[in-house]
Amino acid sequence: MAAEWGYSPTNGPDVWARLFPQAGGARQSPVDICTSIASSDSNLEMKKLTFAYESQSDLRILNTGHGWKVEAPQSGSRLEGGPLGEDIYQLEQFHCHWGETSAEGSEHTVDGRAYAGELHLVHWNTTKYQSFAEAAQHPDGLAVLGVFFDVGNESNDEIEKIVSTLSEIKFKGQFTDIPDVIDPTTFLPSGLGYWTYLGSLTTPPCNECVIWIVYKEPITVTEEQLVQFRCLSACSGEAEEFIVKNYRPPQPLGNRALRECNA
Ligand SMILES: NS(=O)(=O)c1c(F)c(F)c(-n2cc(CC3CCCCC3)nn2)c(F)c1F
Numbered sequence: 001m002a003a004e005w006g007y008s009p010t011n012g013p014d015v016w017a018r019l020f021p022q023a024g025g026a027r028q029s030p031v032d033i034c035t036s037i038a039s040s041d042s043n044l045e046m047k048k049l050t051f052a053y054e055s056q057s058d059l060r061i062l063n064t065g066h067g068w069k070v071e072a073p074q075s076g077s078r079l080e081g082g083p084l085g086e087d088i089y090q091l092e093q094f095h096c097h098w099g100e101t102s103a104e105g106s107e108h109t110v111d112g113r114a115y116a117g118e119l120h121l122v123h124w125n126t127t128k129y130q131s132f133a134e135a136a137q138h139p140d141g142l143a144v145l146g147v148f149f150d151v152g153n154e155s156n157d158e159i160e161k162i163v164s165t166l167s168e169i170k171f172k173g174q175f176t177d178i179p180d181v182i183d184p185t186t187f188l189p190s191g192l193g194y195w196t197y198l199g200s201l202t203t204p205p206c207n208e209c210v211i212w213i214v215y216k217e218p219i220t221v222t223e224e225q226l227v228q229f230r231c232l233s234a235c236s237g238e239a240e241e242f243i244v245k246n247y248r249p250p251q252p253l254g255n256r257a258l259r260e261c262n263a
């Protein structure tokens with residue numbers, strides 16, 4: 001397998017486990033969310049999931065070669081409650097997954113249906129661990145909020161702040177600062193119902209360290225905004241290999257519990 005993992009037949013999800021053994025584990029993400037087996041859990045209703053983010057400007061966005069990633073270490077942010085027990089999780093970064101067309105692109109699917117993309121807000125457990133890298137080695141180390149993208153006519157203003165920087169980070173390894181103020185709260189849908197289950201990073205090394213919280217209600221972006229995502233290059237040089245898809249297909253849920261909260 002090519003040294004660098006990716007999403008092509010020769011280095012994609014089907015062969016990740018050769019280099020990254022955890023990718024073949026029993027607690028992998030994403031999964032297909034089968035709504036008929038999701039169980040309502042009164043505990044989730046009682047311990048409301050709460051989040052508090054700061055608005056930040058000059059956040060760094062980089063082209064990872066697999067997509068864009070905004071580094072947003074927010075010591076003042078807090079995600080807690082719901083499935084997170086008594087621990088507090090802090091925002092570390094957010095990024096997104098998409099597909100070649102808007103008929104695909106999300107990582108999680110709902111009753112077999114894919115959305116046009118999926119935003120991930122990645123948090124780590126600051127109650128128990130001293131760093132993101134340490135937290136990523138533990139089963140309750142990370143909490144990721146997943147938000148589906150639906151395509152509509154209305155441009156998403158917060159996503160547009162990301163799109164407006166992409167021409168500056170066309171190639172892998174490039175980064176720039178986002179001049180606009182970003183408030184992560186604005187990425188969340190108005191309806192706060194969600195599904196939750198225990199899973200993993202959806203990219204190598206696929207550590208089984210994520211408490212997943214996937215919102216039921218999608219947010220809207222435009223086709224043009226997704227077209228701009230697909231113009232990023234996976235290469236650092238002149239060669240142009242566009243990042244047209246960067247989603248892992250659903251993995252077996254196995255005997256994991258899938259719970260839901262209709263906030
Ligand atoms: N799609 S996802 O599951 O939301 C998702 C994530 F949650 C991530 F945290 C990462 N991630 C990977 C690393 C390197 C770490 C380096 C230290 C050891 C763990 C990996 N940094 N962030 C990631 F790439 C990703 F895709």
Ligand SMILES: [Zn+2]
Binds near residue numbers: 120
């Ligand atoms: Zn992701």
